[in-house]
Amino acid sequence: MVLLSSAGGRLANGTFSRWLGYGLAELGAGVLPFAELVGPRSTTIAKAAVERGQTGPRGIDMDFVRQDGSIASGRVWIGGRAGADCIAVVIPRGDAMALPAVAEGQALEPPQRMSGGSDASFFSRSPLAMANVDGAGAVREANGSFARLFAGSDRMRAGTKLEQLVAERDVPAVESLVRETLSGQASGAPVDRLYAANLGPGGAGAAIYVVDTTAQRALEAQFAQSQKMQAIGQLAGGVAHDFNNVLTAILGYCDLLLANHRPSDPSFPDIMQIKQNANRAAGLVRQLLAFSRRQTLRPQVIQLTDVISDLSMLLRRLMGESISLQVEHGRELWPILVDVNQFEQVIVNLAVNARDAMPSGGVVTLRTLNVPAAACAAYGDASNLAPADYVLVEVGDTGTGMPPDILEKIFEPFFSTKDVGKGTGLGLSTVYGIVKQTGGSVLAASELGKGSLFRVFLPRHEGAIEETQARPAEPEAKVPDLTGQASVLLVEDEDAVRAFASRALSARGYRVVAAANGAEALEAMDQPGTSFDVVVSDVVMPEMDGPSLLRELRRRDPKLKIIFISGYAEEAFAKNLPEGERFAFLPKPFSLKQLVAAVKEATRP
Template sequence: MTEVATLMAEQDAQRTQPTDLLILAAALVASAVLVWLASGEPLVAAGYGAGVLAFAALGRILLRPRSVGGTAEFAQPDWSVTNAAIDRPDAAVAITDRAGRLVCANRLFEEWFGMSSAPPRLPLDDAAVERLDRAARAAWRDGEASADGLEGAGRRWTAHARRSGRGEDYLAWTIEPVESTDIVADAARAVAGKAGLALGQAGICAAVVSPDGAILSANPGFALAATGEAQATVVGTDFVSYLRSDEQDRIYFAREGRKGAPQRLIHLPVADPESRTDADPALTPSLMLLIESGTGAGEGRAGIPQIEALLARLPLGLAMCDRDGRFLFANEAFLRAAGHDGTVAPPYPSDLVIRDDKGALADAVRRIAQGAPTAGDVAVRLRSAPEDPVSLSVAGVRGLGEGAVLLSLKDSSEEARLKRQIAQATKMQAVGQLAGGVAHDFNNVLTAIIGYCDLMLLRHSPGDSDYDDIVQIKANSNRAASLTRQLLAFSRQQTLRPQVLQLPDLVSEVSQLLKRLIGEKIKLVVSHDRDLGPIRADPTQIENVIINLAVNARDAMQGKSGEASGTLRLATRRITPADVRALKSEILPAGNYTALVIEDTGSGIPPENLGKIFEPFFTTKELGKGTGLGLSTVYGIVKQSGGFIFADSEVGKGTRFTVYLPVYSGTEVAAPPVAAPAQAQQTWSGGGRVLLVEDEDTVRAVAERALVRQGYVVTTAGDGEAGLEAIVSGGTFDLVLSDVVMPTMDGPTMARAIRERLPSIPVLFMSGYAEEQLRREIDLPNMHFLPKPFSVAQIGEAVERVLKGQSL
């Protein structure tokens, strides 16, 4: 920064003051000598000199400048403040006085123009200096003025001058650079952006080409036509290499050759229209537009624009092809049904199908296009879904200009999804039936193993050498029994004890257990909606549902270090019929539900596994860390309780399970206990006669030995007919203990026949099937149920309670 004019004035004043005083003193002495010589009187000369000195002193006193009021502070201006005010990073600022001298300037002015010149005399061309000179005169006259088009040193500026100062005796200049616009870069960005996409939707292929023929930018339409892939990279390649011409100078894309439609090439030089210099067209980049011949602006691509507009709005997937089998038009529904991810149709319909179906489809389209206007269906497999064949309808049309073939494709994604759901439901039902049958047969085997273990333990004390082995066999048998219970839960054949309950109360009871199960590093967040309706379910089984889902969530949040951390959210929600309709689910019927939501922040479930998680024995855990029955058990419990369960997951973000349990709207009425005859209650004192009917020899033998050891008189039968014969032949019994499923005559049929003769005899069924299911199928009073597998103690206790008239 400088203070040029002020410093020069101060230095001139300091240099001139002593010289002026010497000149004045010499003049005074000379004039006094002349007076003395003229008058001859030295006193007269002395008086003359004294008078001149007196008048000079008086004049100095009268003419000395004075400070007035508040103006004294401007006597010594602080130029650093001015310099700070004009220091701009984007413009040069300078201040000049009336003499055109530079008073001060900022750093940018010094960089651009130096400090040896002041506006308007800047180191610019003559035209720019003339414009600045006119602006300076106008500013002194009108207060401010501007000058544009200033050029010099390869740059351009615009200047503005404004009169300023207390006496408006300064000009403040602001000189700003004019940034040049790169029209080629702007055009390249537009073609590669939304403008190019819009051109592609209109069927126009666009590319910006450098003077040497290299592609600077291209829209997806050009890339698709040139390479067959809308996302292909063509920047930097030779534009001409993608084109071919025939003997009639018609232009085609090289990839399609003469089979493709001829193109009309429009060449637009990309140059600055404000530039005053005429650039050589050969050295100017160009915007190349390729439009199919006969499909330019104002020409209907399919012959009739109204029909094309109508087809675009229909929800059906429709497209048109010309006589060469090339796409003229395809609406969004057609492209969506075909699985095409772009907004512009590919050149040919065969580009949408797999390689094996290309020839058949192309032949069908060309045959119908060039022959009689017929119609037909072609079975093809789309590239987007090669495993699922679809039917493509092809119909010939005439009188629509270039349109010769109408294609119709139905969006079958929803139908395919429903088919997959039905197939999944059918598979789950079949697996459930298989699991139930396996569990039932396996329970018979486990009943015999557990029974014989109990009988052996009665003969061995804890100190015997075989005692520990027998205990280990029984423990493993009980573990196998728990697996069969899970299979029965999945197949919805387990025994439930449903009660009317409030879900939040059940969640509160199990929350304390969950905190110990999931660990300290996992945060448990529990929330409840208001006005939740009651549900009717087995509380123990619903607790199993919550625990199973929480444990799975804990395992999903386990990191690489082996320690689980994250957040487990457990919530109950009130679901109304309006909420169900908003879900748009074909599975969940409209109604009132109380929903249980369990959400974690774990690793999530991959999409390919999400449809299999409820299948038995399916697990993604390491070998030995899971049986694959946890979620299948949850599924069975929920289904058997009349509810629905859905899983939503995103890999890396977590999983959410939602259980919908229907709100119970009835009145809970406890079923009256079925009492044994009063006489039996009064006279019972232990012991009794039992008719044991079981088709499995090992189970029958275990049950017989267990009851005989407890003092009962047991008569055995191998099937229902033999059991009924024991009654018909005159046998008297206090209890019938029977299996349910037996050959020739099953247990319920035998029990009904026995009740015709002995209406009051109690019946105790033992089976691996669910009690609730049996009670629906067997409508008999005074009927009891003992689930398999059972131990020796359990069968003895059950028989005793039934004979005493007590419920199990």
């Protein structure tokens, strides 16, 4: 339902007057200008909008004071010349028309019977799209806003049927709305945001009002999409966490078996097979964790140009013969704070996808540049790219491109159009997770048959540039001595993991007391004459989690060493620990060797 008023207060239609509980004469005569009907919470915003003469295409929400003092809210569009004589259009909140019932036999005020002012300017200058249709539903006349709204439609001509202008699925509803409105006195129920009002007796014609909801729709779609990604992320993270416990046990028992079999033993290669497959599963779980942004990142300040130069050798090899890789480095790129290994993963995934999209060859372009906050609007709106200084990495290809219905799903885990066995559909989900966890954004654009362009925005790092750390050297090949005699308190609620870890440590000479939860751990600690050198504890446990347990343990022994083991990232729980707390961290799934090495390291004198 649409309400009209001139902001100067010289005009008001019957619907507007009735909405606020006034007689048409009271408002129409300009006794109460528009601005004085606005509620106290909205006066500033209303005044500014009236002075500017517009509210923009989305309108603004305002309160109004009814004659009886109660508050009515609605969305308001103001249009016209700056100053007092612009036109306001109000749509009551939620479309719930709390209009006082019209007494039987009392005619509704049709728009052309507004008191005062000229109908012509009311119509032509309205920010709301308005048109008149004749008895047959053909457009007789339309105002500027209506013409603009349907400008994309080449079907817009005088005499065009209204139904020809709307989307196919809305045609039946619009047809029946117009029919109903023309045949009756009252307005029919609106179709989406298209309203119709009867213009007079005898089915002479109807007024059509349309509110442009394009921007709102886009926003809603974006919101729904980000909600969906978050929900999938939560699910993926949960699955990954449980899977890591399972994999820790499988890998652990493989290690125990392998330790008892010689390589010449016929079972040895079979056990190796199990282990390799479990490791593959662990790789998939890592990607899921990356997507749900729960992996441990080791960010460092880097110059992107260096990293990309280093990487381009590998990329060239990945691209193969028929694809050429063009690298364009931006000048004086700002430093960024990223986990280099993960960032390389991002670029490799994007490049491999680009390659796969060009089965008969083509060009992959890798381009970097600085994007200052002021330039962000050129790439996306605030909902997908918050304005800030970014370093942008573009990966473009000249491949097959994607239709919109595929483009909207590509970041979902396990979405793949590739043949079974060719793609897992985790490449872009990993990219998405890593970039989001780094505080950036990734946007994709594509045109079918032309190619695709992926843009990765990484936040500019403000602050001193530290020396780029050298990558940690690969562990030495020589077999270290991993035995020890220290006493270990092992706290883990997952039976299989606890059993494996306990056996692995005992076999290396450690004295192990195992506990299934925090309470058991404290009980073990409180046994007279007991002391432990190191605690190996799970993080997520029912009743008492790792960090809470640590607090209790510290009270008993402030010098106790602690190793947390978890299927989640370190960041996920580190914030629950007291400031400056020192601990080691072992991500699940871990191998037997990693476990004993961590304990050895922690108990090193």
